[in-house]
Amino acid sequence: MTNTYEPPCPDYRLDGFEAATEQTEDGFSSVMLSDDMLVPLAEHHSAEGRDTYLLLYDRAAIWDIPGKAEYVTLHITRDIEQCTFGFTQERHPVIPLAQNWLIRQGCPGESTELNHGPRPADALTSRLEDLLRADPDGRYEVVDHYTDNPYSPYIGCEVRTLVHDSHPDSAKAPYRLFLEETTNDHQSYTVREGAFLTAEAAKTWAKERSTPLPLAPDPLRSVGGRAVAARARSTVKAGGFSMPPAAVTPPRSGAASPARVRRSAP
Numbered sequence: 001m002t003n004t005y006e007p008p009c010p011d012y013r014l015d016g017f018e019a020a021t022e023q024t025e026d027g028f029s030s031v032m033l034s035d036d037m038l039v040p041l042a043e044h045h046s047a048e049g050r051d052t053y054l055l056l057y058d059r060a061a062i063w064d065i066p067g068k069a070e071y072v073t074l075h076i077t078r079d080i081e082q083c084t085f086g087f088t089q090e091r092h093p094v095i096p097l098a099q100n101w102l103i104r105q106g107c108p109g110e111s112t113e114l115n116h117g118p119r120p121a122d123a124l125t126s127r128l129e130d131l132l133r134a135d136p137d138g139r140y141e142v143v144d145h146y147t148d149n150p151y152s153p154y155i156g157c158e159v160r161t162l163v164h165d166s167h168p169d170s171a172k173a174p175y176r177l178f179l180e181e182t183t184n185d186h187q188s189y190t191v192r193e194g195a196f197l198t199a200e201a202a203k204t205w206a207k208e209r210s211t212p213l214p215l216a217p218d219p220l221r222s223v224g225g226r227a228v229a230a231r232a233r234s235t236v237k238a239g240g241f242s243m244p245p246a247a248v249t250p251p252r253s254g255a256a257s258p259a260r261v262r263r264s265a266p
Helices: 024-034 059-063 095-105 125-136 199-208 226-229
Strands: 038-045 051-058 072-077 084-092 140-147 158-165 175-182 188-196
Touching: 024 038, 024 158, 038 095, 051 059, 059 095, 084 095, 125 188, 125 226, 140 199, 158 199, 175 199, 188 199
Parallel strands: none
Antiparallel strands: 038 051, 051 072, 072 084, 140 158, 158 175, 175 188
């Protein structure tokens, strides 16, 4: 008999609770449509039981529109006295942005850490992830993103995240393209930051790749204590970008093979 690994299911902890509103019920039902495709990567449940924070990998994303972001975050809030719940969710192209969202929702930074999966290949990768995770002074606004996941154990992934950087030091090239590339053996990955005058210039570079990525200065001096405290231990080459919708969608019919869980192998 062949043993097939099945990842754990998300722990929503909603037994005995009802949705606070009809809108909440409808929204959470849409999440549950692809519940079996959501793999928990990190979670935190508050001691008094009022809050649950989840960082999930959506295995169904590869069957959706090209470039769709693969990470989903959920913040569930409970009214203990009324036995009702509400929730908010967001979708993210890379793990540091997902961690940033959870931390801003009130999740302890250490509870967003991942203990497995590919590792940062170098110190620059870690420093750039720290910046995205901390987002000091709210300097980054995500403009667009694209995830290229070939769904192969022998081919690496690439994620492009285009942001507008409002920091004064970036005024001459305020559009920053964070390029994450995972090695073909999925053991490590690098992140590099490209600097562009306009969003269109960044998109043109991503499509044509006719020149090396115009690298931004090393952010060594930009990473503060907040970023270091929030650091997580863990952490595709199609043209253009695609901003996916926030809803979690089930896999399309005919896509019966289970998806490889990026950064969450047992």
